[in-house]
Amino acid sequence: GEDVEQSLFLSVREGDSSVINCTYTDSSSTYLYWYKQEPGAGLQLLTYIFSNMDMKQDQRLTVLLNKKDKHLSLRIADTQTGDSAIYFCAELYTGTASKLTFGTGTRLQVTL
Amino acid sequence: DTGVSQDPRHKITKRGQNVTFRCDPISEHNRLYWYRQTLGQGPEFLTYFQNEAQLEKSRLLSDRFSAERPKGSFSTLEIQRTEQGDSAMYLCASRPPAGTGSLEQYFGPGTRLTVT
Numbered sequence: 001g002e003d004v005e006q007s008l009f010l011s012v013r014e015g016d017s018s019v020i021n022c023t024y025t026d027s028s029s030t031y032l033y034w035y036k037q038e039p040g041a042g043l044q045l046l047t048y049i050f051s052n053m054d055m056k057q058d059q060r061l062t063v064l065l066n067k068k069d070k071h072l073s074l075r076i077a078d079t080q081t082g083d084s085a086i087y088f089c090a091e092l093y094t095g096t097a098s099k100l101t102f103g104t105g106t107r108l109q110v111t112l
Numbered sequence: 113d114t115g116v117s118q119d120p121r122h123k124i125t126k127r128g129q130n131v132t133f134r135c136d137p138i139s140e141h142n143r144l145y146w147y148r149q150t151l152g153q154g155p156e157f158l159t160y161f162q163n164e165a166q167l168e169k170s171r172l173l174s175d176r177f178s179a180e181r182p183k184g185s186f187s188t189l190e191i192q193r194t195e196q197g198d199s200a201m202y203l204c205a206s207r208p209p210a211g212t213g214s215l216e217q218y219f220g221p222g223t224r225l226t227v228t
Contacts, residue, residue, distance in 0.1 A: 004154070031215055042116070042203065042219040043155070088154050092215070097168040098207075099145065100217060102154030 004091060004103035011109045018076040020106045022089035025070060031092040032065060033100065034074045038085045046074070046087075076108075084110045116220035118204050124226045125194055132190045133223045137206030144187050145217060146179055148172065149201040158202075161187060194227045201225075 003025045012018045024032070033048040049056045049063045049072075056063045062075040072089055086107050090100040117136045125131050137144050142163050147155035158177070160168040163184040173179075176194075181187040191198055201224050205217040 035219075040221070042221045043205075044219075045216050048215060090154070095168075097145070097157070097160035099157040099160060099168070100147075100155070101157070104152070105154050 004089060004101055006087075006089060006103040006106045008104070009107050009109070011111060012079050013111055014079060014081055016079055018074075018079045018083070018108055018110075020074045020076075020087050020089075020108065022072040022074075022103050023070055024072065024089070024091050024103075026091060026093070026101075028093075030094050032063075032072050033090040033092065034061075034063065035088045035090060035102075036085045037088065037105070043088070048092075079108075079110050081110045081112070084108055116204055116206050116218050118202075118220040118223050120223055121221060122224045122226075124228065127196060127227055128193055130190065130192045131194060131225065132188055133202055133225075135187045135189070135204030135206075135220060137185070137187070137204070138208075138218055139185075140208060141206035141218070142184065142209045143207040144181060145205040145207075146187070146189050147203040147205065149203055149222070150199075155203055158189075191225075194225075196227045199225055199227045 005023050034046045035043040037043050047058050060077045064073045086105040088102045088105045090102045119134045144161040146158040149155040157170050159179050161181040164181050176192045179189045201222040203222045204220045208214045
């Protein structure tokens with residue numbers, strides 16, 4: 001199946017860590033992505049992880065993948081007000097199109 | 113600007129009218145995608161082009177929708193006899209040719225369609 005789920009909303013204080021979670025159902029997906037969407041802007045790729053990895057770190061971002069539980073998370077360290085946005089996880093299906101299947105998005109609100 | 117561009121950014125139309133959107137991908141990208149994003153949801157795949165060939169279409173792409181990429185560069189998405197349910201953000205994305213090692217789809221800013 002092609003079903004990606006995320007919690008709808010997360011509020012954190014500036015300087016704290018944020019953890020955004022995602023579950024997916026298709027174990028054949030090869031890559032998993034995190035995109036950021038700010039109001040009025042397109043989707044910005046933050047990071048991605050290959051399905052045979054369990055962790056990837058990129059500056060303030062840490063991606064954890066639990067393939068057994070089909071669970072993906074994005075941790076943002078030292079969250080800033082500029083991190084306020086909607087975050088989407090997405091699965092890549094290899095094939096003719098190599099299309100992305102997105103989750104519903106998590107709105108991150110960073111408060112002072 | 114070397115990113116993906118879309119035109120118009122906003123379109124308001126009356127039910128039953130036809131609309132056409134344009135996407136200009138990054139110049140060396142031969143792969144092009146259209147997605148649709150409704151309010152509160154993530155983008156959903158509509159169709160895929162490799163060069164000028166339309167290689168995959170979602171079941172979301174009803175007969176009222178048609179997409180073209182005649183010269184393998186820009187693409188158009190036309191919706192005929194628009195319905196209120198067509199109101200959404202239409203996103204275009206492009207990718208470099210296979211073999212370049214890039215796994216990223218580069219998204220444009222989208223065209224927001226409102227059908228009244």
